[in-house]
Structure formats: C-alpha cells, structure tokens
Amino acid sequence: MRILVVEDDPILLDGLTTGLSLHGMAADGVDTCEDAYSALATTTFSAIVLDLMLPDGSGIEVLRHLRLRNDATPVLLLTARDAVEDRVKGLDEGADDYLGKPFDLEEVAARLRALERRAQGRASPKLVFQTLVLDPGSLEVTLDDKPVHLSRREFGVLRALMLRPGIVCSRSQLEDQLYGWQEEVGSNAVEVHIHNLRAKIGPRYIQTLRGLGYRIRMEAP
C-alpha cells in the first residue's frame, strides 16, 4: 500500500512516513504543493495524506488539481483547523476523510485502510482467498486458521496480490507498492520475497507468469 504524505512540518512528516511503514505501508513524504504535483504525476498511490496549510499554497488546491484530473485516489485531510465549515469545505472539494491534529498514528493507518477498502468496493476488512486470510489491520496472515509469520515486505507482496486474485501484478507494480522513493530496491528483491512467501504459505497460491509478473492462482489446486 503506497501512501503519499503531504505535510510541511518536517518532524510530523518524518513521523508519518516512518509510522505508516510500521503499519505495513510504503509512505513517501513531500512538503510542498509543487512536490506533491510532481509526485502525483509520476507515481500511483493507494491514498494521500494531505495537510491543508502548505508553504506554497493550500492542500485544497492539490485536492482540486487531483479531482480535476478525474483522479479518484482517496484523500485523507489533516488539519489543525477543525471548524465545521473547514471540514465541510474539504469534503465538498473531494476529500474522502478528515482528521484533526494531533491524531493517533493507529487512527491514521486505520482510516487509510478504510479508505482503500472503500475505494476498492470491498465490504470485509480482511482479504480472504480460500483458506488463506490476510488482515491488513493487525498485519496477520492465517492459513487454515494457523498463523503464518511474514516479514513486512512479504506481507506487502501477498496483500497486493490478494487484493485482486487472478489479476497479474508486474514486478515494477509490486515494487511500487512496497518501496518508497528513498528506499534502495535490490534488482531481485521481489523474486526473493515471492520465494520466501512460497516457502511459508506453500507453493500453490502464487503463480509466476514469466515476463509478465505474479498472480494468485485461481484454478482449483
């Protein structure tokens, strides 16, 4: 789950990007509207955490820019101004949720998960495929009701694949979901994670399509 955090306070920005990574998300941080525009132009994000007061404009402008392009990426507004009219304005401009500062890291993560779930039209918070169950909230995976211990990256890969069972995810798509810009991606990192996953949940779930990518195997095992 790739998140863009737009926040001008360096300490909070650092806190959000680090904190969200603790919740199994790959977060990128920018501190100006301008940087947010370029980030949005080059990368697809699962959700955006947007501060309202930025040094070179208002977060509302970024939001407007996004919605004008018909980009439906869920947006969680962060602001210190929590007057009702501010909230209403933000939501009416196309924001999906609203959180007043100061907030709990857990709540930000939970709201982002909820936003993603809603954007994908899922009803259940858990991702279920046959007897494989993945809980994005608690970062737990069970197979036949037995817990499976996955690393953060492995969890990310499985999560990305289980979001759309049967649909192929390319290696670069998976990398985008797993790593922020700051992070060094090894040339065969995804292969390594897939290999480890297969070792932990068994080889039958993940199918490799050479040259295309990976997917959850739909046909009966």
Next chain:
Amino acid sequence: MNSLRARLLLILIASTSAIWLCGFAWIYVDARQETQHLLDRRLMEAARMVLSLSAPGTLANDPNLPVVVSAGGPIAGASYEHILTCQVWSFDGRLVGRSGNAPASKLTEQPVGFSERVVDGEIYRVYAAEDPVKRVRVLVGDNLEQRQRFVRDLVRSLLIPAAFILPMLAILIWISVKQGLEPLQHATRSLSARDAENLTPLDVGRSPSEIRPLINALNGLFGKVVAAREHERSFVAYAAHEMRTPLAGLKTQVQIAAQATVPEMRTNALCQALKGVDRTSRLVQQLLAMSRLDASPPRLQDQWINLAAAFRDVTAHMSRDLLPERVTIAASVRNHSVAIDREMFDLAARNLVENALQLTPPDGTVRLSVTQEGHEAKICIEDDGPGIPSGEEELVLQRFFRGRHKSASGSGLGLAIVTTALDRAGAKLRLCSPGGGHGLRAEIIVSSNRVRLDDAA
C-alpha cells in the same frame, strides 16, 4: 445642545418668532405712518370745511360777538371721541369760536400748515388754514395721545390672532421636525437594536442623501472591524495550526518510539521528538513575544547602545546548537552606537541573527556590519543561507509564513516580530538577496542621526 431635534426646534421657533417680530415692527411703523398721513388729511379737510362754513365778514369782523362754543358731546359707541379740536381765530387775534374740547389758548402760533405743540400739558398736532378774504384762521388739532392709542389698538388687533397662531406654528414645527428626522430615528433604532456581533452593513437604499455619508462611513467602519476580527480569527487559526502541528509530530514520534522494532528507529524517533519539543517551546516563546508586542505599545526609551556589545549579548544567550560562533562582527560595528529602545532592538537583533544562523550551512558565516548612506544608517546581518525565493519577499514578513527554505525550528513568527519591534522603535527592516538569490542580507535602517561613532572603542 445635544439633541438635533431640540436644536432644530429652537432654531426654527427662534427664527419664526424673529420674522414675526420684524413683521410686527414693520406693520407698526407702516400703520403709524399711514394713520398719521390719513389723520393729517382729515385735519386738513376739517380745517378747510370749517373755513368754508364760516360766513364771510360776519364772525371775523365783529369784535363784540361772543365766542361760539359748540357742545360737541360724545358720540355713542365711538371709542375715539373728541379727536378733533377746532379753534377759529380772527386775523386780529380774537378767538371767534372753538369746539367744546378745545383749550382756550391758541393751539399754534404758526399761521399756515402743520405744527405740533404742547397745550395744557397735551401734545397736539395742529393744522392751520387761513382765509385772507374772511380774515379768519382756522386751527384744527388732533390729540397725539389719542392718535397713538389708535395705532396701538390697530396693532393689538393684529397681535391677538398672532398669539393663537404662534403656538400652533410651534406645534406644527415640532411635528414637522419629528417627521423630518424620522429617517435618522430609523437608522438610530436599527443601530441600537442590533447586537454587538452583527456587523452587516446598514441598508443605504431608503436613507436620505444627508445621512447617507454617515451610513456609508459607518458601513466602512463595520467593514474594517470585520476585517480586523477576521485577521484576529485567522491569527488564532494559524496559531492553533502552529501549536497542533508540532504536537501531532511529537505524538507520532513518541508512538513510533514506543512501537519501534529496531533500536535505530527508536533513537531517531526520540531525536525527532526532542527537536519537536524544542520547536514547540520556541514557538510558545515567540507567540508570547508577539502577543506582548501586540498587546501594549510599550513605553520606549531610546538609549545609546554599542552595537558590538548588543550583538555579543544576543549571541551569548543563544542555543549552542545554532553555532553562534559563526557570527563575525565587522570592525565598523565595534565603534558604532545606535540610539534605540534596548528591548525592541534586542528582540529584532536576536530574531534576525537566529534566522541567519538557522539558514546558514554549518561552514558558512553570519556577518554583521554598519554602513552609512546619506540620511540612512544600515545595520546589516548577512548570511550564507539560501536567501528568499522570488515571490516570497513580501510573504516572509507575514505571521506564520514559513517559506520553502524553512528551518525545522522556525515558528514563522520571527520576521513578523522583527518588523513589529523595529516599527515600534522607529526603525525599518529591509531584506535583500545580494548574491543573485543566494544569501540573505537583513538591514535594520535608522536615520543617521541615531547612529554615532564611539571614540574609544
């Protein structure tokens, strides 16, 4: 006089009364003249009539004839009886005849025409006419006292209706004034009826042109109050943002420290939290400084301050993290003193030097110097920082504006405090990036007579 209505009423009643008084004076004078004229004509006519009635040669030439005295009793119903007195004298000085009310002595010595004379204590206006053929002189007189009574009665008959009309006029004036001032009353009522929070403009539409400027001025004032309140509100909103954001940062970092799985992550989070605490406490300090500046115009006391000593004092109290040893003080600063309020100057200097130190890379320097140009003396603080990006020159002076080249501990209040403090102290701040967008020079500008060269420095 505070009441417009009472004032108008007084003016209108006074002027109306004055006009009425003038009118009466005029009527009185005019009536007197006219009656004088009319009664004089009557005297003349009466004299001529008496003259024509006296038979030629009879009365005048017989000295033995007794004096004819006509009875001339009062005429019933007439209030001006005995107006005319008449004497007929022969040319040889004998009283031939007289009316009953006429005195025995001669009414006038003047042979012909009008004259006035006091006879038996009463003033008479007398007309004399003579007939040289009949050799008689007829004197017809009018008692002036009676004439004046006549005129007085005439004027009195005019005054009695006026006594009724004037109060009615006063009432009419009172009602008219009340009606005329109704729009004003309306405006007053609508103003006093609104509560203190209601700052919507008054309706100009129906108000008369005279009070429209007043209403427009009031609306202008309302606009200013609204703007000031808006400014205050946005200040509070910004202040809240500025407080809540570092708090949110702190909370997040502390939560990370609590949840961190690797020691580096915990250490980093705690470092960030410390920075956050520093920044928040600095923000609180700056907010307090700003509100102190805003709250009361302090009593300013200009005193001569040696610049180098003042700056050394400022850097001595600075956090060691800012590496204040990077500040270099030019020789020109050491022997200059400036006459300025100490507190304001310290506040401005501290903020400017802090800004410069925060923005300058660790190996850069912050240079202090003094230059004089014409009437201006400039105290310059130059840094090696990134300068101010074009388009932000005005914005950086605003409260809570933190530009693209902001520092982690900046509150966004520093330059706003500097401008306010210098403004209070009668100095100015100018910012320029001399090195083509690189480095920033902040200049404190004072008039050159407030800067002096110290002899033994």
